[in-house]
Amino acid sequence: MKLVKRPEIEGFLKSPPREVIACLIYGKDRGQVLERGQVLAQKIVPDIKDPFNVSLLTDTDIDADPARLEDELQAQSLMGGRRLVRLKFFSEKAALDKQVAAALKAHASGELNRDAFFLIEAGGLGGDSAVRKLADADKVIASIACYEDETGDVVRMARETLAQNEVALTPDAMDIFAARLPKERGVARQEIERLCLFIGPGSRRTIDDKELQEFLGVEPDASLFDAALQAFGAKMAPAQAGLRRAFAEGEDGSAALRALNGHLVKLRLIQAQMAKGIDAKQATRAAGVFWKQEAEFLRQARAWSDYYLDPLSKELIETDKQCKSTGMPDLLLAERLYMSIAGRAKRLGL
Incomplete structure (x- = not known):
């Protein structure tokens, strides 16, 4: 049945x-x-x-x-x-x-x-x-x-749990939090419960996106996200340093490529929002960008047009396949692509 x-x-x-x-x-x-x-x-x-x-x-x-x-x-x-x-x-x-x-x-x-x-x-x-x-x-x-939760399911679960603990998030903060939650329900629920403890169960507090960033803090793969940001911003040396730090922390080539792809997706989201007439600040928030990085993301979104992002998307897929199937060193493949992106960003005037 x-x-x-x-x-x-x-x-x-x-x-x-x-x-x-x-x-x-x-x-x-x-x-x-x-x-x-x-x-x-x-x-x-x-x-x-x-x-x-x-x-x-x-x-x-x-x-x-x-x-x-x-x-x-x-x-x-x-x-x-x-x-x-x-x-x-x-x-x-x-x-x-x-x-x-x-x-x-x-x-x-x-x-x-x-x-x-x-x-x-x-x-x-x-x-x-x-x-x-x-x-x-x-x-x-x-x-x-049991299928992976959709974003709406995650938001509903988060709101119900927060309400049970008499705490809440502002709409902007909820958008950022939901975007950062993993699709695996068990892990997502643990993060929601941890957020409740951070806000204070029974406190009736509602926190905004800036206060939420204190809770989110530094992600386990923060070095990779930082390296991707630096690469797309034409900062080759910091990108390489962040990438090698992530590798020293145990990350692999596939994770490094996921960070690049995640950054690319955020740039596309910002561009799509702005194309609809949404102001720049709201566009970065809709894409889940940390408020301290808004200016840099906007700078990059204006330089990296579809003409440059479309072939890069295909290159990311091909490099990921090489990491998983060719036997070539995945760390070397990832680092080579990071450096290539930084070089392209420099030619774009970033």
């Missing part, structure tokens, strides 16, 4: 029907999978850590002992009441997928303990997965796919 729309998914997680005896929650967003799995588990049993009523398995467990999964689904509760069999299934082995599907089919047909609820939390199962096919089709099994 495939659940697709948000209301029906939230309704199921809040109050799972008694006739549904199994649920598959899967997707590439592992944080969202685990979060939804936790919510559902708490609805099935009073205490998800109760060893008498809860059995927690991993794909490693069933790989080592193929009979264990059905044994757990067959077992009766020692204390009475409903049992929960919870499987963390993030394996990509086709044989294990078929094995889990066989146990799920036996459970759905009533061959095992119907008072046991079988919860499967899985990774990004493909359309050929036997577990996914069975869960999508059987009426006593719920199937929930």
Whole structure:
């Protein structure tokens, strides 16, 4: 039974029907999978850590002992009441997928303990997965796919959590914060909760974009972002220094290229906003630019036209492919492109 729309998914997680005896929650967003799995588990049993009523398995467990999964689904509760069999299934082995599907089919047909609820939390199962096919089709099994959150979903989650803690962000600050949040829900939620602690739970404070920058502080890959800024601004020596500092901190060539691409995207966003008649300051804010860097970004956005950015976008993709496939030193490839961009920026008059 495939659940697709948000209301029906939230309704199921809040109050799972008694006739549904199994649920598959899967997707590439592992944080969202685990979060939804936790919510559902708490609805099935009073205490998800109760060893008498809860059995927690991993794909490693069933790989080592193929009979264990059905044994757990067959077992009766020692204390009475409903049992929960919870499987963390993030394996990509086709044989294990078929094995889990066989146990799920036996459970759905009533061959095992119907008072046991079988919860499967899985990774990004493909359309050929036997577990996914069975869960999508059987009426006593719920199937929930977890996709990466859209920006609107992230903003909604942030606003709800902030409101629960009686704090808030101004609209400009929320735009910047949402743009900086990772798409992986578990990490995003941790950042939102950390922001609540920074503002002060229960304080009823609303902070603006400048105050938010104090919280955001220096990113782990700040050296790369700084190096990209310097490269696009024709400052070759600082760009090289920042890049090598990032490499010393453990960053790789692909991360360096992502920083360049992120900078390029911000320049395009600024240009698009200004083309619509939006004033320069608002354009940089819409692009998520740190207020202290607004003047430099505007200077670059005016110099780097589409004529120069379009071929650079293609070059970034090709260089990234080389980093991942040719065996050439990725750090050298990235550094060469940074220096090339700085040289081009100088010829543009920056």
